[in-house]
Amino acid sequence: MEKLYPGLAVMFPCKAGGYSAELGFTGNPKERDFAAINLNLEQDNKNDLALQEQSSPDSDDDNATTQVGSFVSLHQHSQDVAAEVKTLLDDVPEGLKAFKFNSLKEAYGWDEAWVQRLIQAGLYHDVGKAHPVFQHLLTQKRPERENGLWAKSDHTRQERKAMKPPKDWRRGFRHEWASALVALREYPEDFLLAYLVACHHGKVRMTVQARPRETKPPEHHKPYALGVWEGDVIGNVEGVTSEDYTLTLDCIALGRESWQNRAIALLHHYGPFQLAYLETLIRIADWRASSISKQ
Known part of the structure; x- marks a missing residue:
């Protein structure tokens, strides 16, 4: 070997x-x-x-939650997920009702700053879908949709499986990794927010490494990981980001400020169960918002 x-x-x-x-x-x-x-x-x-x-471990191209039967704008889906996060925090789970809490946020003692941080994670979770590679996937054989920014498409699962990927599709592309890099640019001191954005599909957590078979950039010196290349541009998403962002992958290099070091620090600070619980809140909010889009 x-x-x-x-x-x-x-x-x-x-x-x-x-x-x-x-x-x-x-x-x-x-x-x-x-x-x-x-x-x-x-x-x-x-x-x-x-x-x-059911799912692909390396790419988004057959992610069932992306094909919901109709086109949904990235702006709308982002707002929907943020709203679902707020609903979850304002609700009282059955297991806590006996303790007479008025909301989940009250039960855990989360102040308004914490609440806004989690809502922002929901808002930013899919901004990476503004990447041209992902937009070309969603609008494939739908030229009338090419002028928008979309989170969901009306392709059926069977139709998607029958189509060849667009010419510029990158094997191994993870939109949530691109989303996390944007969140990290807008909130450089709030790594928890970027982490929660990154892990909402369970594919990006403690470490970020290029996959053995993912598409590599033509420039051999250019850093890349999970289908995102150094210098990629994510367009401004209405109601979410404030500008276009040129992505940098400095955080995958070794060092104290690396993604891995900061993620491990989160794990030590919050512990595996609380961190997993926070991840789950964003994941459930995304599921709920996506299910609404299917109706």
Whole structure:
């Protein structure tokens, strides 16, 4: 094996051992309990195909929440998600009603600054969709829509699967990473906001690395990660951002101000459960807003 990288699947012959039916991979060559494994390869292949149809680990091009049956502007969807975040914070979950709290924000002691931070995360979560690469995807075979900025399209899932990606499509592109970079530019001191924007699809969290098979920029010296290239421009989104932004990927370099270092600091400060809870608020708000768009 000459080149190892995160996410690589490596196969070893059974005779090499190292597997326990109770513990899984152990690395102990004396453990060879492979008889307990049900090698139903045909069913495994069917399961893999089903998962691939549901979501793609590397790109947005078959994200089911992007095809909702009608075009929805990026401005409208951003406002909808921000409104859903506010609704969640103003609501009282069933589990807290017995404690006589008037709202979720009251239960957790979140002041107005905290509330506005979470609402802003909802507002900024999809600004990366203003990237030309993503807009070309949404307006593919819809030339009458090319003058707008869209968050959702009316392509059906079957139609999307039958179409070839646009010529400028970048394999591995993650719109939420572009969104996070914009949020980081507008609120450089509020890394939590940028982090919550980045992780609302669960694909970007502690570390940001270029994927092995993603589209690389023609300039070999140019930094890139998750389909976003140094110097990409995100257009102004009405009601959200204040200007066009030229993206920089300085934060993926090593150092104290790197994305990884700041994300780890968040984890240490808030702990995994509170951080996951905050992530979930933005995710649920996005789901709710997207479901409204489908109606």
